[in-house]
Amino acid sequence: QQPVQSPQAVILREGEDAVINCSSSKALYSVHWYRQKHGEAPVFLMILLKGGEQKGHEKISASFNEKKQQSSLYLTASQLSYSGTYFCGTEKDSGNTPLVFGKGTRLSVIA
Amino acid sequence: DTEVTQTPKHLVMGMTNKKSLKCEQHMGHRAMYWYKQKAKKPPELMFVYSYEKLSINESVPSRFSPECPNSSLLNLHLHALQPEDSALYLCASSQDRGFNQPQHFGDGTRLSIL
Numbered sequence: 001q002q003p004v005q006s007p008q009a010v011i012l013r014e015g016e017d018a019v020i021n022c023s024s025s026k027a028l029y030s031v032h033w034y035r036q037k038h039g040e041a042p043v044f045l046m047i048l049l050k051g052g053e054q055k056g057h058e059k060i061s062a063s064f065n066e067k068k069q070q071s072s073l074y075l076t077a078s079q080l081s082y083s084g085t086y087f088c089g090t091e092k093d094s095g096n097t098p099l100v101f102g103k104g105t106r107l108s109v110i111a
Numbered sequence: 112d113t114e115v116t117q118t119p120k121h122l123v124m125g126m127t128n129k130k131s132l133k134c135e136q137h138m139g140h141r142a143m144y145w146y147k148q149k150a151k152k153p154p155e156l157m158f159v160y161s162y163e164k165l166s167i168n169e170s171v172p173s174r175f176s177p178e179c180p181n182s183s184l185l186n187l188h189l190h191a192l193q194p195e196d197s198a199l200y201l202c203a204s205s206q207d208r209g210f211n212q213p214q215h216f217g218d219g220t221r222l223s224i225l
Contacts, residue, residue: 041216041218042216098159
């Protein structure tokens with residue numbers, strides 16, 4: 001079942017923060033986050049496993065709320081290079097079900 | 112530059128043609144994937160090849176057939192495609208097939224069916 005992402009699109013000015021949410025009605029084992037720039041391949045950002053952990057690198061971090069079956073991606077002090085479409089991908093169990101991507105959130109950072 | 116190499120980058124073919132898309136990775140990964148991505152849509156999984164076993168998305172028509180000559184190559188054979196098959200075809204690989212395995216994507220083959 002496809003996870004639901006929100007918002008569908010967001011426009012930020014450089015330096016502003018954003019949160020992208022990914023939720024599922026089914027129990028999740030893991031949540032993946034990828035960013036895809038226009039005309040390019042998706043690039044892996046991070047994976048969160050059930051257990052409610054939070055991960056991050058530089059100014060992009062994410063959390064996984066197992067109770068709510070929801071993950072949030074936090075982008076702080078956004079840069080022009082953050083522009084792209086962000087996809088979350090969810091797995092229902094430990095590798096036997098395919099990764100299903102949400103519809104994506106289009107992020108545009110302007111100067 | 113990505114570590115998953117896909118060829119060709121662009122392909123235009125007629126509905127009666129037979130062609131193949133190639134995907135190669137030299138990272139020693141044991142799982143490889145084919146995805147189809149339409150414009151402004153997320154990637155949709157078509158096939159997974161892992162430990163010499165092929166898993167198929169049952170919604171994928173038989174005019175698409177994967178082939179894995181060795182552990183670093185995963186080809187996609189195309190035959191009698193339809194205009195709605197025009198899309199970006201992405202290949203990906205991961206260290207293993209499991210819940211904590213990031214997928215590394217190639218740059219894709221942009222396919223147009225006339």
